Amino acid sequence: MRKTWFSIMALVLIFSMTLAGCSSRSGENSTNTANNTNQGTTDTATKDDNTDQAKTDSGGEKIRLTVYSTITEPKNQEMMKSISDAFTKENPDITVEFQFPGAEYENILKVKMAANDLPDVFDTHGWAIIRYGKYLADLKDEPWAANQTDTIKPVVTDKAGKVYALVMSEAKDGISYNAGILEKYGIAPPTTFNELMAAAEKIKTESKGEVTPFFLSGIDNGMIGGFLDLYATSQYISPATNDAATLLDGSFDWKKWTALAQKLLDMQKKGLINKDVLTAKYTDMPQRFAQDKVAFVFGAPSFADDVYKVNKDTKIGIMPLTTMVDGDTQTFSGGERYTMGAWKDGKHLEASKKLIAFFAKTENMTTIANATKLPAGLKGVPSEHEFSKFYDQFKDIRVFPYFDRVYLPNGMWDVMCKTGTALIAGDVTPEQFADKMKQEYDRLRNQ
Structure with missing residues (x-):
């Protein structure tokens, strides 16, 4: 009886230690994951990383798109975010994270090119073909591509017809x-x-x-x-x-x-x-x-x-x-001032194209034109700001x-x-x- 009692107590002790070990490893994994997630990222990025695995109402996984832009004016940054918010409302399975690196934009993108790890969507800021060309998906089949202005089309379209980016604002x-x-x-x-x-x-x-x-x-x-x-x-x-x-x-x-x-x-x-x-x-x-x-x-x-x-x-x-x-x-x-190009090797290329197409809508292009006070890179985009009359007046002037x-x-x-x-x-x-x-x-x- 005494031997049986010791045997039972030994089993209980082993079982308790097993539970404790499992609990401890589970806690360590959670802590390490949290620490790794937080290293080198902002709180916003961490939040978005977590939502990347979130479930939509339909039960599917949520897609997170990262967008890099050269826009520096705070009011125009908010304008871009407001358009992406409208996109998210129509596409609840996709979240959009904007980054505005400012003066460090080019250096950051050069590092990302070297690592072949670019944002899903990024601003080519005048270098769509020459610098970023081999990293960009061809957008020639997108519905907006045929509507590029005559002055911007040769800037972001090569001789083979590949379209490298949506030009939201055309520099003049x-x-x-x-x-x-x-x-x-x-x-x-x-x-x-x-x-x-x-x-x-x-x-x-x-x-x-x-x-x-x-x-x-x-x-x-x-x-x-x-x-x-x-x-x-x-x-x-x-x-x-x-x-x-x-x-x-x-x-x-x-x-x-x-x-x-x-x-x-x-x-x-x-x-x-x-x-x-x-x-x-x-x-x-x-x-x-x-x-x-x-x-x-x-x-x-x-x-x-x-x-x-x-x-x-x-x-x-x-x-x-x-x-x-x-x-x-x-x-x-x-040529290009503010653009959106899609990383050709991105995990969510179709979602990236969908986002770009949303920004290409006439009403959104009008919003961008009025905010940046620059002509749009697509035909038929109405805009009203103090410089609109000048762009209309000089619409036939050559752009180099x-x-x-x-x-x-x-x-x-x-x-x-x-x-x-x-x-x-x-x-x-x-x-x-x-x-x-x-x-x-x-x-x-x-x-």
């Missing part, structure tokens, strides 16, 4: 101007570079230096690079006789760059650029513009809302880039891809921005600038 960069200042001094929007310089001289002289014709920033030197990029197209690409072929095959005579660099330097020496160009920030410009202290800004009027915060009555106009060569016609530089994206190797943008700033600072001459461009062009092209 020329010159933004203070319409009130031009009216005050009786100046019509210039069409040639010489007319632009004459208008600048008139404004500087008649305002007794109170108005700066052009604003540039050496701190945010993309503004200096932007001037050079825009006018490189006008100087070397858009004229009937141009240097496009030699820039592509590597035989371009970089001594020709000296003339463009000299024009920028002349603008500074003549007092047509803000005197604090080397210390001014881009964020200084909207207030000065609103106070009628700046007449022209190279590029799109993406700063408009910041101007209106200071002076809601400021009148801003946009015009194509002035010609640089006699006999040429005006142009815009641009950004110069650096087609004709310069990767890495040259930074060279152009920094050396342009050094030129204004007096650290290099126009000739030395041209030599630097050739040296870096050859080096980066052969990497």
Whole structure:
């Protein structure tokens, strides 16, 4: 009896230890899973990762799509999220997680490309074919693809007909101007570079230096690079006789760059650029513009809302880039601004295409156009904002891809921005600038 009692107690003890062991391992697994999930992610991402395994009302697994965008304005980020919320209501089995990395966007995407682990949907920001092409699914069979604008179709469609991305907003960069200042001094929007310089001289002289014709920033030197990029197209690409072929095959005579660099330097020496160009920030410009202290800004009027915060009555106009060569016609530089492309190896490619198609709906494209104040990349999209009339007025103006994206190797943008700033600072001459461009062009092209 005593032996039997000990046998029973031994069995009970073994059974209890077995339960304790199972309970302990179960707890450890839960803790480790939670820790792994939280490492390197935000709370939102963790929440979405958990919902990835959630069940829909119909009992199926929920799909989570990750979307990366270059949009930086908070109000426009919320606008994009509101459209995706509407998509989720129609498609409760799909959740959408937006990421807006800001200045780190390109670096993050380069890392993801190297690992072949891209977001389900991502913004190609001007590099749909050249940089991201091999990672993107073909969207040519999507219902919206046949409705691309004539200016954007060649930018995101290759010779074989592959469509790389939906262009929600089409960039058309020329010159933004203070319409009130031009009216005050009786100046019509210039069409040639010489007319632009004459208008600048008139404004500087008649305002007794109170108005700066052009604003540039050496701190945010993309503004200096932007001037050079825009006018490189006008100087070397858009004229009937141009240097496009030699820039592509590597035989371009970089001594020709000296003339463009000299024009920028002349603008500074003549007092047509803000005197604090080397210390001014881009964020200084909207207030000065609103106070009628700046007449022209190279590029799109993406700063408009910041101007209106200071002076809601400021009148801003946009015009194509002035010609640089006699006999040429005006142009815009641009192509893709905000886009959606689908990662071809994504686990949820059909869901990604479905999301993109939802954003391509006319009502959603209209919302995006009105929010970004840019023309849509699809035909027949109505929009009403203060720049709509200008885009309608200039709808037939030629649009060229950004110069650096087609004709310069990767890495040259930074060279152009920094050396342009050094030129204004007096650290290099126009000739030395041209030599630097050739040296870096050859080096980066052969990497």
